[in-house]
Amino acid sequence: MATGRTHRPATRSRGIPEATVARLPLYLRALTALSERSVPTVSSEELAAAAGVNSAKLRKDFSYLGSYGTRGVGYDVEYLVYQISRELGLTQDWPVVIVGIGNLGAALANYGGFASRGFRVAALIDADPAMAGKPVAGIPVQHTDELEKIIKDNGVSIGVIATPAGAAQPVCDRLVAAGVTSILNFAPTVLSVPDGVDVRKVDLSIELQILAFHEQRKAGEEAAGTESAAAAAVARNDSAEQGPDGDVPAVMPA
Amino acid sequence: MATGRTHRPATRSRGIPEATVARLPLYLRALTALSERSVPTVSSEELAAAAGVNSAKLRKDFSYLGSYGTRGVGYDVEYLVYQISRELGLTQDWPVVIVGIGNLGAALANYGGFASRGFRVAALIDADPAMAGKPVAGIPVQHTDELEKIIKDNGVSIGVIATPAGAAQPVCDRLVAAGVTSILNFAPTVLSVPDGVDVRKVDLSIELQILAFHEQRKAGEEAAGTESAAAAAVARNDSAEQGPDGDVPAVMPA
DNA sequence: CCCTGTGAATACCTTCACAGCG
DNA sequence: CGCTGTGAAGGTATTCACAGGG
Incomplete structure (x- = not known):
């Protein structure tokens, strides 16, 4: 989703991509859970799995916020919770x-x-x-x-x-x-x-309709017999990417 | 939102972009409203306004479904309702x-x-x-x-x-x-x-957090005095793009 | 002459792959 | 030596702008 500040003319470096903003709450939730279990640090791989995204995306997302990780180690859970909260404006009421x-x-x-x-x-x-x-x-x-x-x-x-x-x-x-x-x-x-x-x-109802679309497609594929490539594709799937809202409702500036 | 069938290897021509699929329900709703008012045809411009997107996007979206419009006239409302319903799999129960x-x-x-x-x-x-x-x-x-x-x-x-x-x-x-x-x-x-x-x-809560992010940013801009460009940007805004869910929750193949 | 359909241009996002720090 | 941070590559989505049909 394009969304939001599309019309904004090259604002200062502070520009965090909208897609990244939409994922920060997910990371925050995963981090909060880790924090409650008193986990001190976490790697991009682990955190990505917990949030349902892939690790390269997560690292790139965090890179927009700054360099909050430690190479060879990972991220400090508490520190990251704070930084993301602040970025999202959740440190205020x-x-x-x-x-x-x-x-x-x-x-x-x-x-x-x-x-x-x-x-x-x-x-x-x-x-x-x-x-x-x-x-x-x-x-x-x-x-x-x-x-x-x-x-x-x-x-x-x-x-x-x-x-x-x-x-x-x-x-x-x-x-x-x-x-x-x-x-x-x-x-x-x-x-x-x-x-x-x-x-x-x-x-x-929109969400349901989108599911129906995919559901219908699945049914069609089965019926269409073994369309080789398609069947194989469903089978092979690595990073169980759980779209949080990658494209969820878009913000609109006006 | 990347989403969904990212892993799918070039399936048949039937490939409607995920972003388009996410907007079809919006169009359908707008069309249903027109249908209830017995409006026979609608232009891409009018329908786009009703659905809260811009007309070029809408035309491109429809082009993936086929050529259902009439140049110089617009789209037949009933026909389009049917086509979109079918595409979404809503003609079945x-x-x-x-x-x-x-x-x-x-x-x-x-x-x-x-x-x-x-x-x-x-x-x-x-x-x-x-x-x-x-x-x-x-x-x-x-x-x-x-x-x-x-x-x-x-x-x-x-x-x-x-x-x-x-x-x-x-x-x-x-x-x-x-x-x-x-x-x-x-x-x-x-x-x-x-x-x-x-x-x-x-x-x-994720939606609220995303709103908070933008809300915070607005406050910051005000405080930062007149950061010329930014202020101007907020003022000038043409097509009131209402992100439906452009990037709403992403589907994930697994 | 109006409005659709679409190639081409642009902007945005994701993924890869690896340099380099701890 | 492991894991972050990031250029560069590849995809996807949006927007432009106009050819061309009714």
């Missing part, structure tokens, strides 16, 4: 609001991975007055009327939209007007936002 | 099982986008005996013990994992052993699977 507290919104509110990594659910917002005051994941749901006030009072810059498709754009507009500049959209719609606002999209 | 019926699993079960596009929730499975028999989205939850039987009886080839991280790999192994060859994984873990099995991954 990001208040987040979730709009739309249905099953999905509730799942997000309960999701532990949030709090553990710099994110704090500042508020839950829903349009249904019957929800108001009800606690979800220990946080009382507030009515949409309060949206602007909540954003401003908490200095929220990241919003999560988990509403039905129809409500997404209006909610998005209000979030942006109130000062939100990054949006994670779970509603199956294309949002339009002004320049300077990032949107990332997570779409369940 | 895909039974799907969802394992792990917490908030997220319930959200998935209730998600309308499933049924509407060739997918049928064949069963909901959870390890909690207390859940057994309870209907979610009108479908009774079954216990994990039944997993193998369910897969086989229903000819399921696509499984969705919405369990906690710890349970994901064992569940995955059982799904695969029972015959599932495509997995959509919502648990924050790297799954290992044998060759020939595709895994796609959706990870909420």
Whole structure:
């Protein structure tokens, strides 16, 4: 995915490729697991296996951050955790609001991975007055009327939209007007936002459709008898590359 | 996202680029909306805007499917809906099982986008005996013990994992052993699977972390005063490219 | 004359392979 | 001697720009 800052005119050396940024969270998760097991150092080979990528890619990714490894040894786990966290901006606290507290919104509110990594659910917002005051994941749901006030009072810059498709754009507009500049959209719609606002999209049915495409292809191959090369290809497979999101939802500058 | 069939040695002409495949569902959604409004034809420019991509990309994507447009006019909406559906394998019925019926699993079960596009929730499975028999989205939850039987009886080839991280790999192994060859994984873990099995991954916290990265960068730019070029870049932005998932979770052959 | 389809140019990502540090 | 860091090579994806059909 091209994505993001395509339009940026040769910014300073600080330019970390988007594809690399998308993998940093994966590395971070693997490193955190190692850290919890008190593993002091790790080689690119080992860490790559844990993260589901190949080691050359991992080393190149890290090379954009700086030279944090030791030749002949590997990487210091704790140090790398810190460096990646800092690069991702996780050493600071990001208040987040979730709009739309249905099953999905509730799942997000309960999701532990949030709090553990710099994110704090500042508020839950829903349009249904019957929800108001009800606690979800220990946080009382507030009515949409309060949206602007909540954003401003908490200095929220990241919003999560988990509403039905129809409500997404209006909610998005209000979030942006109130000062939100990054949006994670779970509603199956294309949002339009002004320049300077990032949107990332997570779409369940799209993922399934992509799987169906590959599934269909597999079936076709079988039927087509032994198309020699194809069959062999499926058999031989070395580095079990687990696409994290290599091409996951793209960020878009505007 | 590299992804998928990287290892495949020059398969037949049928090779549609992975990035294109990832966008087909987007086009399909936009087209379906047009179809519901009884719009008969659409130009690449209009459709591209609706899908949040640029028109050159869209035309190139369609060119891999064949020549379905009419010069000087555009594309026939109904015809294109059919062609894309067929290409994605959505003209057939895909039974799907969802394992792990917490908030997220319930959200998935209730998600309308499933049924509407060739997918049928064949069963909901959870390890909690207390859940057994309870209907979610009108479908009774079954216990994990039944997993193998369910897969086989229903000819399921696509499984969705919405369990906690710890349970994901064992569940995955059982799904695969029972015959599932495509997995959509919502648990924050790297799954290992044998060759020939595709895994796609959706990870909420990763998306948020990527947003945080860009958010941090924005803040930094402001602080750095007017770094001329950067500021200008944010201002000038033409085609509001909404990355669908250009690089969304990558498929991995195994 | 408008809009598709596509070669050619460009940008981006991944992988290879190895120099060189610890 | 092992493992990082990185030039260079190879692939893939995006964008440009225009030929040519309806």
